[in-house]
Amino acid sequence: MDWTAIGQHVIFGLSNGMAYALFAVGLSLVWGIIGIINLAHGELYMLGGLLAWWVGVELGLNYFVGIIAAMLMVAVVGVVNYQIAARPLLGTPRALLATFLATLGLSMIITNSTVIATGRFARRLVTPYDDMLISVGGLQITGPRIMIFVIGVVAIVLLHLFITRTRWGKMMAATAESSVGALLVGIDPGRMHLFAFALAGALAALGGILLAPIWYTSAFAGQSMLLIGFVVVIVAGLGSILGAIAIGLLVGLSESLFTYFVSMHYASAFIFTIMIVVLLLKPRGLFRRGGASNIAK
Amino acid sequence: MPFAIGSTYLTHLIVLTFIFSIFAIGYDIVIGGMGQFSFGHQAFWGIGAYVSAILVRNLGGPLWPSILAAVVGAAIVGLVIGLISLKLRGPYLAIVTLGFAMIIQIVIINWKPVTHGWMQLTNIPHLSVGNIVLNTPISCYYLILALLVLVIFLVSRMKASRFGRALVAFRENEDRAISVGIPVFKYLVIAFTISAAISALAGALYAHYIGMINPGTAGLSYLWTVLIIVLIGGPGTIGGMILGSFIYILVPEFLHVADIYRYVIFGAVVMISVIFNPEGIWPRLVLLWERLGVFVRGQLLKQAKE
Numbered sequence: 001m002d003w004t005a006i007g008q009h010v011i012f013g014l015s016n017g018m019a020y021a022l023f024a025v026g027l028s029l030v031w032g033i034i035g036i037i038n039l040a041h042g043e044l045y046m047l048g049g050l051l052a053w054w055v056g057v058e059l060g061l062n063y064f065v066g067i068i069a070a071m072l073m074v075a076v077v078g079v080v081n082y083q084i085a086a087r088p089l090l091g092t093p094r095a096l097l098a099t100f101l102a103t104l105g106l107s108m109i110i111t112n113s114t115v116i117a118t119g120r121f122a123r124r125l126v127t128p129y130d131d132m133l134i135s136v137g138g139l140q141i142t143g144p145r146i147m148i149f150v151i152g153v154v155a156i157v158l159l160h161l162f163i164t165r166t167r168w169g170k171m172m173a174a175t176a177e178s179s180v181g182a183l184l185v186g187i188d189p190g191r192m193h194l195f196a197f198a199l200a201g202a203l204a205a206l207g208g209i210l211l212a213p214i215w216y217t218s219a220f221a222g223q224s225m226l227l228i229g230f231v232v233v234i235v236a237g238l239g240s241i242l243g244a245i246a247i248g249l250l251v252g253l254s255e256s257l258f259t260y261f262v263s264m265h266y267a268s269a270f271i272f273t274i275m276i277v278v279l280l281l282k283p284r285g286l287f288r289r290g291g292a293s294n295i296a297k
Numbered sequence: 298m299p300f301a302i303g304s305t306y307l308t309h310l311i312v313l314t315f316i317f318s319i320f321a322i323g324y325d326i327v328i329g330g331m332g333q334f335s336f337g338h339q340a341f342w343g344i345g346a347y348v349s350a351i352l353v354r355n356l357g358g359p360l361w362p363s364i365l366a367a368v369v370g371a372a373i374v375g376l377v378i379g380l381i382s383l384k385l386r387g388p389y390l391a392i393v394t395l396g397f398a399m400i401i402q403i404v405i406i407n408w409k410p411v412t413h414g415w416m417q418l419t420n421i422p423h424l425s426v427g428n429i430v431l432n433t434p435i436s437c438y439y440l441i442l443a444l445l446v447l448v449i450f451l452v453s454r455m456k457a458s459r460f461g462r463a464l465v466a467f468r469e470n471e472d473r474a475i476s477v478g479i480p481v482f483k484y485l486v487i488a489f490t491i492s493a494a495i496s497a498l499a500g501a502l503y504a505h506y507i508g509m510i511n512p513g514t515a516g517l518s519y520l521w522t523v524l525i526i527v528l529i530g531g532p533g534t535i536g537g538m539i540l541g542s543f544i545y546i547l548v549p550e551f552l553h554v555a556d557i558y559r560y561v562i563f564g565a566v567v568m569i570s571v572i573f574n575p576e577g578i579w580p581r582l583v584l585l586w587e588r589l590g591v592f593v594r595g596q597l598l599k600q601a602k603e
Contacts, residue, residue, distance in 0.1 A: 037388055088572045094532075096388065097334070101528040101571040104521055108564030116557050223517055227399060230392050269403040272396040276381075279393050283385060 004138045009260040010253065015145045016211070017252020018152035021245040023207035023225055024232035025159070026078075026200025032176040032239020033189075033196045034090070036099040040081055040107040041204060041229060042222025047110065048074050048205025049217035050118060053125045063127050067151075067209050071202040078201025081106060082194055090193075107222070114219035125212035144213035155206055156245055163241060172196065176239035227268075231275040237285020247286070309434035310550060314542045315441045316503050319448050321526040321538035323495025326452070326488050329533025330461075332468035333386065335489070336520055337378065337394030338496050340401040343515020344371040345497030346504035350421045351411060353505070360425055364501045368494050374401075375493025379486040398515070406512040417511040424505045437506055444502065448495060449535055455491070464488055496523075529570050531577025540579050 027041045048070050056066030085102040089095050129143025163169040175182040175192045183189060207225075208217060215221075232251055236243035251271055259267045278286065320342055327335045348367035352358040358366075382393040405412050412418065423432045424440060431437045455461050467474040467481055475481055504510050513519075522545060530541025548566060552559035574581055 031388075037391075084572075085568060089575065092575050094575060097328070097528060097532070098571050098575040100334075101525065102568050104524065105564045105566075105568030105571070108567065109561050112558075112560040112564065116561070227395070230395065234389075234392055265407040266403060269400045272399050272403075276393055276396045279385065279389060279396075280381065283389060 006257075006260065007139045009256045011139065011141055011145065013253035013256025014249055015148040015152075015214075015252070016256065017249035018148050019207040019211045019248075020225075020228050020232055020252050021207075021248025022152060022155060022203045022210070024229045024236070024244045024248050025241055026196075026203045027226075027229040028233045028236065028239055028244045029172070029176060029196045029241065030200050031233060033172070033179065034086065034193050035179070036086055036090075036096060036103075038081065038086070038197075038200070039100060039103040039226070040085065040110060041200065042224075042226030043107045043110040043114075044074050044078060044081070044201045044204035044222075045208040045225045046114065046217065046219065046222035047077060048208030049125060049212035049221065050114060050123065050208075050219070051205070052209040053123045053212060053217065054118075057123075057126050066125075067206070070209055071205045074205035075198040075202040077110075078197040078199075078204075079194060081201070082197035086197070087193070111219050111222065118219060120218065120220075122216035122218040123212075124216045125209065127213050130213065144210075147213075148210045151206070151210060155203070159203075159241065168195065172199075173241065176241070228271070231271050233285075234275050235278045235286060237287040240285065240287040243285065243287025305434055308438060310546050312434050312437050312441055312506065314539075314546045315438075315445045316499050316506065317522070317526060317542040317546065318539045319445055319502070320496055320499035320523050321530070321542055322448055322452055322535060323492050323499060324523045325527050325532060325535075325538055326492035326495070328527050329531075330456070330464050330468070330492075331485060331488055333485075334388065334391035335394045335492075336391045337398035338492070338523060339517065339519040340398035340515055341371045341375055341493040341496040342500035342503070342519055342523075343402065343405065343510075343512075344374060345500030346510045346514050347405060347412060347418070348497075349501035350418050350504040350510060353422050354418065354420065355411070360422065360505070364498070364505075367501045368497045371497030371500075372490050372494040376486065376490045378493075379489035383482060383485045383489060395520075398520070402512055402515045405515050412512070415511060417509055418504075419509040421504050421508050421510065423508070424502070441502060441506070444498070448498070452495070453535065460484065460487070525567055529567065529578060531579035531581075534577070534579045534583075536583075537577050537579030540582075541577075544578075 023041075023045050026044070027038065030036065030038050030041070051070035051073050052063075052066040054066075055061050055069045056063050061069075081103070085106040086099055089098040089102060092098060127144055127147060129147055132143030132146065134141045134146065161169075163173045171182070171187045172192055172195060174185070175187055175189065175196075179189060182192070208221070211217070228251065232244055232248045235251070236247040251274075254274070255267045255271055258270045262270070320338075323341075324335070324338045327333055327338070345364075345367045348370045349364045352363035352366060353360055378394060378397050382390060382397070385393055406414050408414075409416075423430050424437055425431055426440065429436075431440060456464075463474065463479045463484055466477070466479060467484065471481065500514070504514070526538065526541035526545045528541075529544055530537030530539070549559055549563050552562055570578070
């Protein structure tokens with residue numbers, strides 16, 4: 001056993017997983033609260049990385065200014081996403097089917113506009129920490145990976161405080177748990193929907209920003225991330241925020257370890273298999289209580 | 298009619314429209330017929346394309362038996378996926394079928410000795426009938442049109458049958474369908490299998506018509522294509538599938554004047570179409586036609602009275 005190589009893959013896996021987690025939280029919130037699958041969610045991730053690149057590298061402003069600006073801009077895109085591709089269709093007879101198409105159309109618009117604006121090339125988000133390298137007992141961690149852990153943990157702690165301590169956060173968690181129950185105690189669903197989309201946009205953007213220095217990013221980065229987001233949301237269970245974070249980390253970790261021990265080519269096939277098995281054995285996900293009855297119907 | 302169109306390129310687009318119509322009619326058995334979602338039909342289309350292309354190109358098999366083998370192969374895969382996943386409903390069914398399709402695409406990418414991975418399979422033999430090789434769009438036109446008509450005929454017969462009506466009963470109300478004794482799970486699996494087979498037929502025709510395929514042929518972009526066709530046209534209607542294919546293939550062509558903006562505009566067209574017309578365009582046209590009929594008859598009656 002080469003423990004150093006294994007440790008290295010654990011670090012890769014957990015840092016990728018951190019970005020998966022941030023990405024999936026928003027997908028899960030939107031799906032859990034509003035009951036629709038936003039097929040444009042991957043594009044929010046993609047926009048995050050590219051807008052941070054635009055502000056931080058093209059305009060030459062500070063890296064952190066780029067992060068904040070990109071998150072805010074994508075939160076606005078998330079709100080627009082809700083207003084034009086989700087809200088007009090809610091409550092119609094085939095809302096789920098219709099929102100698939102509307103969000104798919106929006107994703108085409110965003111992807112192709114981005115191609116026009118930035119070209120088809122992959123861009124690398126330059127960070128001030130690119131040359132940093134920390135060695136711990138033979139393990140080497142590069143600056144961008146450290147930033148994923150630092151910023152990711154800060155974001156998750158803030159998110160947790162927000163959900164457990166603030167009025168809006170509690171309202172949101174309650175709506176994700178049971179939208180009917182939330183309505184009964186007087187929570188305005190319309191405002192929660194808007195807020196969920198804004199938060200989803202900001203978090204997906206952060207995921208994209210954190211991976212952009214490592215994986216590079218282009219107008220087409222959204223689709224593959226959307227698939228990973230589906231895996232995380234399904235395995236964790238809809239609307240479970242902490243569940244999405246835990247499973248996000250776990251998916252990144254198992255993908256990376258599978259790459260090391262078995263095969264790089266079949267790593268994503270492996271996580272799709274896990275998703276299918278969980279979906280068949282425990283359709284409500286690992287982090288939600290209750291039977292499968294209302295989902296199997 | 299190809300001789301009336303007088304343009305090879307336009308004929309080519311119309312042949313593509315026919316192929317995508319077959320795909321959409323197959324896919325719509327799940328969407329419109331069962332009222333369920335599958336995000337996995339790009340895999341059946343891809344299996345159809347790859348199995349037939351490999352049998353004819355690499356192994357020198359005869360064309361039509363190879364296409365048949367591809368259809369049967371995809372039907373078996375569809376049967377297995379259906380048996381495993383058709384206990385689930387709604388978005389969960391969509392995601393589990395998506396998982397299977399992604400795994401199939403990953404196998405196609407990595408099984409390089411057979412599929413050539415991303416290096417593409419090129420020089421796939423053309424469609425042919427007997428000894429006549431159909432290597433131009435115009436020569437393929439009637440063949441593919443005939444197959445489309447055959448598929449339309451068979452699917453209409455299926456929809457009108459006892460089995461088809463049982464599916465409608467399921468779509469409208471699952472509990473009631475069970476309570477009147479319809480073996481729901483069995484029927485869903487059969488419908489899903491038929492749907493996979495028709496999608497594979499379209500995929501095989503596509504491979505031989507275009508002449509080259511790559512793993513993207515079994516990828517998400519073809520799922521989005523067929524989803525847009527079905528939903529724009531009008532789920533559950535055969536006319537809608539053909540109309541949707543025409544819109545999908547021809548509108549971006551007409552948007553060529555808009556140059557790089559054409560897919561942005563097409564995305565907007567898709568969105569606006571679903572927001573203002575969530576039932577699809579075909580049912581709306583049928584309604585207009587019926588209203589026109591009522592109007593004309595009313596006018597005729599009025600004239601007759603006067």
